[in-house]
Amino acid sequence: MISSYDFDQLSAYLDDQLVPAEKASLEARLAAEPELRATLRELRLTVRVLRALPPVALPRSFVLTPAQVAARTGAARPGRPARRSLAPALRLATAFSAVALALVIFTDLRDGVLTASPAAQVETVLVTTSAAEAPADAGPAPSDTPTSDEGVEILEFAASEAATTPPAGDGTAGGDAAVTDPAVAADAQATPAGSALLAPEPSITATPSAERDGATPVPEADTGTKNAGPTVTGTPLTVAQVAATPAATPDDNDRSADTAGGAPPVAPTPAPGPANLRVIELGLALLTVLLGLAAWLTRR
Amino acid sequence: MDEPALIAAAQAGDLNAFNQLITDYQSPVYNLAYRIMGDGDSASDAVQEAFISAYKNLQHYRGGSFKAWLMRIVTNACYDELRRRKRRPAASLEALTVVEQGPDAETEASLVSHAESPEAFTERRELARQLQTCLDGLPEDMRSVVVMSDVMGMEYAEIAASTGAALGTVKSRLSRARARMRACLRQSDNWELLPAAFRLEEETAP
Numbered sequence: 252m253i254s255s256y257d258f259d260q261l262s263a264y265l266d267d268q269l270v271p272a273e274k275a276s277l278e279a280r281l282a283a284e285p286e287l288r289a290t291l292r293e294l295r296l297t298v299r300v301l302r303a304l305p306p307v308a309l310p311r312s313f314v315l316t317p318a319q320v321a322a323r324t325g326a327a328r329p330g331r332p333a334r335r336s337l338a339p340a341l342r343l344a345t346a347f348s349a350v351a352l353a354l355v356i357f358t359d360l361r362d363g364v365l366t367a368s369p370a371a372q373v374e375t376v377l378v379t380t381s382a383a384e385a386p387a388d389a390g391p392a393p394s395d396t397p398t399s400d401e402g403v404e405i406l407e408f409a410a411s412e413a414a415t416t417p418p419a420g421d422g423t424a425g426g427d428a429a430v431t432d433p434a435v436a437a438d439a440q441a442t443p444a445g446s447a448l449l450a451p452e453p454s455i456t457a458t459p460s461a462e463r464d465g466a467t468p469v470p471e472a473d474t475g476t477k478n479a480g481p482t483v484t485g486t487p488l489t490v491a492q493v494a495a496t497p498a499a500t501p502d503d504n505d506r507s508a509d510t511a512g513g514a515p516p517v518a519p520t521p522a523p524g525p526a527n528l529r530v531i532e533l534g535l536a537l538l539t540v541l542l543g544l545a546a547w548l549t550r551r
Numbered sequence: 552m553d554e555p556a557l558i559a560a561a562q563a564g565d566l567n568a569f570n571q572l573i574t575d576y577q578s579p580v581y582n583l584a585y586r587i588m589g590d591g592d593s594a595s596d597a598v599q600e601a602f603i604s605a606y607k608n609l610q611h612y613r614g615g616s617f618k619a620w621l622m623r624i625v626t627n628a629c630y631d632e633l634r635r636r637k638r639r640p641a642a643s644l645e646a647l648t649v650v651e652q653g654p655d656a657e658t659e660a661s662l663v664s665h666a667e668s669p670e671a672f673t674e675r676r677e678l679a680r681q682l683q684t685c686l687d688g689l690p691e692d693m694r695s696v697v698v699m700s701d702v703m704g705m706e707y708a709e710i711a712a713s714t715g716a717a718l719g720t721v722k723s724r725l726s727r728a729r730a731r732m733r734a735c736l737r738q739s740d741n742w743e744l745l746p747a748a749f750r751l752e753e754e755t756a757p
Contacts, residue, residue, distance in 0.1 A: 255727070262726035266700075268707065290733075297733040301701035304682060306578065307585045310595055313577045313602050314570040320606060 253290050261291050341546035348542055352535035359528050562609045569606050580625050586698040587629040589687045597632050601625035619712035626695050685735035697728035
């Protein structure tokens with residue numbers, strides 16, 4: 252069996268690259284080992300055949316023209332070289348974008364927002380627009396719409412409990428609304444129609460709808476019962492917390508709560524962070540995908 | 552004008568001087584590219600790219616063998632093109648088809664010998680095709696070394712300078728490349744049909 256060392260020795264022997272001692276040793280082995288001798292013969296034949304390959308005629312002259320040189324050294328040359336030079340920058344940008352996205356998501360998770368209600372956070376962005384656009388007199392929503400995820404309900408209940416705690420519960424419609432409305436509202440938020448939660452309990456949900464649409468909440472507060480006021484306003488707070496944009500709606504809610512007969516001091520104030528983070532995450536994700544696509548297209 | 556003067560002029564921006572250098576070296580450069588790439592079109596692209604790159608980077612030439620410097624640039628251009636082919640299988644298939652159809656026109660033209668019989672010409676062409684197929688099957692680093700050494704007759708030191716590898720590495724790659732070429736040729740039908748001249752020379756060799 253011919254080892255790779257033997258091949259090295261035979262190859263060097265063919266090129267007369269062995270030192271005298273190595274050469275003498277190999278020649279002694281060649282005299283004694285027919286297999287080694289046969290291998291040397293075949294290797295020599297291989298080299299001879301390769302060396303007999305005739306040179307290939309030039310298909311054309313490769314002399315450069317000034318235009319070729321100028322085009323290559325010019326900065327604004329379109330086509331492959333420019334695209335190639337762009338590719339590393341795009342890959343780098345993609346990597347940075349991905350890292351930024353990961354950091355934002357990490358921050359988000361660390362704050363415990365995503366872990367509490369991941370789907371609700373996503374819905375926040377969707378609902379923000381639908382709630383703002385939905386008219387107060389939207390048609391009745393199907394009452395059998397699938398219940399939204401638990402995350403939304405958890406937030407709704409937490410907020411509604413906080414809103415209904417301070418005023419003395421009257422045990423009437425107000426109390427019922429405080430408990431049931433958040434869930435109903437959450438259900439409605441999950442539907443495309445957004446504000447179509449009026450059908451099941453129109454007397455109560457009319458107020459949040461009007462408030463969300465920017466209608467003056469004062470008449471509602473005046474016509475509503477004293478006890479129902481806080482509970483009703485507590486309900487739109489929870490809806491608005493998920494649905495409204497952080498900039499405008501919280502003020503509206505606070506105002507409506509004040510005018511509706513004294514807002515509870517512990518009424519939850521919507522945190523603007525999650526919605527902003529959602530927008531940033533979506534934007535970064537989109538940017539990462541686009542940059543990655545561009546880097547892939549220019550990878551040549 | 553001798554070579555150092557041409558290089559100095561080219562480094563100063565004299566394109567005519569650089570074109571004189573191209574005229575001197577384009578044949579070995581193209582032959583190397585042809586044997587590495589396996590087809591004329593890809594070799595032409597690599598050579599053109601290499602000469603433009605060489606002119607652009609002339610200020611980085613620090614002396615030594617100018618031929619080896621050019622060979623290194625064209626070798627890298629070939630490697631780049633081969634890697635592109637790997638990423639784009641369609642282009643690779645196209646190139647393979649060209650090889651399978653037989654040697655390029657320029658190869659055939661170079662193989663024509665007026666003193667040769669049609670049978671001998673056919674035999675040599677078939678052998679050239681088989682050799683190129685075996686070369687194409689080698690890893691890139693082995694292929695370039697065996698082409699420089701056994702096809703182009705370059706010395707070890709010049710090959711080392713052209714590939715950027717150490718002398719020992721060149722010897723090792725060449726040894727492995729020759730062993731693979733031998734195995735490839737043995738597997739082919741041509742091993743028994745190698746031109747009689749090779750065998751006769753072989754039998755009488757010391």
